[in-house]
Each structure stands twice: as C-alpha cells, then as structure tokens.
Amino acid sequence: MTGIELRKRVLTVEEIFHEGGPVAAEPPKRAAALSVIRNPFAGRYHEDIAFFMEVLNPLGIDMAERLVAALGGDPKAIQGYGKGAIVGQAGELEHGALWHVPGGYAMRAVLGDAKAIVPSTKKVGGPGTRLDIPVTHINASYVRSHFDAMEVGLADGPRADELVLALVMTTGARVHARVGGLKAADIKGEDGLR
Template sequence: MPEVVIRKRCLTVEEIFHEGGPVAAKPLKRGAVLAVIRNPFAGRYVEEIVGFMDDLKPLGLAMARDLAAALGGPAAIEGYGKGAIVGQAGEVEHGALWHAPGGYAMREILGDAKAIVPSTKKVGGPGTRLDVPVTHINASYVRSHFDAMEVGIADGPRADEILLALVMTTGARIHNRAGGLKASDIKGEDGLR
C-alpha cells in the first residue's frame, strides 16, 4: 500500500471555565490533533483501498498519544471522537479509512474504553471545518458527555489531501443538566450503558 505522507500536524487544547453559569471548580479540557496527509487515491477511482488502514495505524497511535498527553494523560480522558475531511479530488470513502486506525488507536491508548468512537467525514476544500462528535469513552448513552469540537486547518485539505482528526475531552459539558445516564452509573457491559 502507499506510504503515509504528512504535510502538517496541529494540536489544540481548549479550557472551558463556564458557559454563562458559575465558574466550574475544574475546567473542561477539549482537544484535537489533526494531520494533513497526501491522499494516495486522489483523482481516480481505486477499487481496493482497505489496506491503507493498516498504513494509517502508526499515525493514529502517535496522534492519540500526543493528544492524551496534552490533556493530562490517558487517565484524564472521558470523551472521544474522530473525523476526516477529504480534499475535492478524493471521495468520502477515503475518509472512511480513518475509522479503524483512528478509533482503535484511541481505545488502545486509553486502555479499557468500551464505547464505539463516534465519527464524521465529508469532502471539502482548504479551510473546511468539521464538527467532530464526542461521546463518553465507556458508554455512548451518557448524555452529559454528548459534545462536539469544530476542527479544521486554513490551508487544508488541498484537493489531493485528507485531513484526519482525533478529539478527546476530560469530562462532561460544563453546566450539563440534560439528565439521562450519569457517568457514575455506567455498567460497562456493552459500550452503551
């Protein structure tokens, strides 16, 4: 399969102290790590592309390690999500190749994460933004951790590139009051509850 060629990487961390209510005792941290890579399938239809997922695994692991470290280490992480923006000479299916390498990398770094990693992808040009969905790492139904982080890079993806994104958070939304299953009540049986 093709070599993974990285043009640039970006890591960003937000600290959220309040959303109009009282200042939180501990701010929520929400972070994203992005990589802009050459799309080896740009400009043509290629039937067999699934092998490129194996090539992306080392990049996924490196990105997940860096992001977890920036947020205080794997033990601090409570939410996660992933996404991809495919440049205009590619197809949305090229972004789908990030599902396994991105998701499994985060689950490996975090140890015993049970919930499926939510994901989104689309085709777009330089400066395209993507809202990456976030859920709790062990139970997708924990409403307090339903979140999203907008990601993007001003000059990417170019037509022959893919922007790959991982997002992690350190807790529930600040001032969450939407009810539902609490993180403290997770049974951890199926990744849902």
C-alpha cells in the first residue's frame, strides 16, 4: 500500500457461546482487524492532513476483506460493524479522525448495501491503550439487540509516532439479547436508522 508504513497487523475472532445463559445454537462471532502504521503527522501540527484519507483507502478495503474472510467469507453473514483509532502520544485526536471515511466506506463497499452509519471512537494514548469499538447493525442503527462493543488494543502500540486503526464486524446480536426494541427482522432499511 503506497504511502503507508505498516508495522504490524492483528486479526482477532471471538466466538460467544453464552454469557451465563443457555448455549447459543449458532454462536455469534465478532472480529477485529487492527493495523499499526506510522503517523506521518506525528510530532508537530500540520494544517493539511485530509489528503491522507485517500492514502488510507486501500488499507481499509484490505482490513474489511480480512474481517469478512475471518468470519466465514460471506459478506451477507455480517450483521454489525464499527471502527476506531488509537493515536500515539506525538499525534493529535484529529489524526484518528482521518480513519472515519476510509474505514467506514471500506466496510460498506465490501459488505454491499449497508445503510447505517458506522459508529466510531478514537483516543490518544501510548502502548497498551485499550479502546472500546462501538457496534451497531449494518442497516439500522436502532436495532437494540446489536448494540455492542469490542475492546481492542496492543501491548506494544501505538508508539508515539504511530496510529492503531481498527475495524470490527459481527455476525449477529449479543448472545442473550432480550431487551426489546426494533428487531433486525423488522428493519425497513430506508434511512439507516430503522
């Protein structure tokens, strides 16, 4: 990927059988893809940073494709998603915001016609910083059963001049979802909300 200095990538898959209740007949899965890259803006303020979103686009596509493959290979099996970034201490929060477009649009492109906004979070921190990536249903943000999060992080990143970029996908609702609200089967799919 031209213009990106990749130090490390990590792919984690969780299969959730139960959380104290009955064992799921088909355990939902959630997966996170993380890429640790050099932050080209670390160390001092740069006015013009927006161009770097274009540079990140191929990385976003690669990460989204890896997630789908790790979750069985069928984009239609993906029901939830989210994204986030951890900025090393020589960077600024806005450097994490550069991931909004390439991370979100990559997942939408790989998944097809996903309608809901991709929830996101970011923070500045050092090696070992953890980040909870919010997750919602890919077609309707108000599907309560799919409100979730996946914690991500690395023991050795981000270093001061790095970014940890993360994408998360899930194959279903929380394992024991039962608090009501809009059901996935009742999505109208008109506006990404309901």
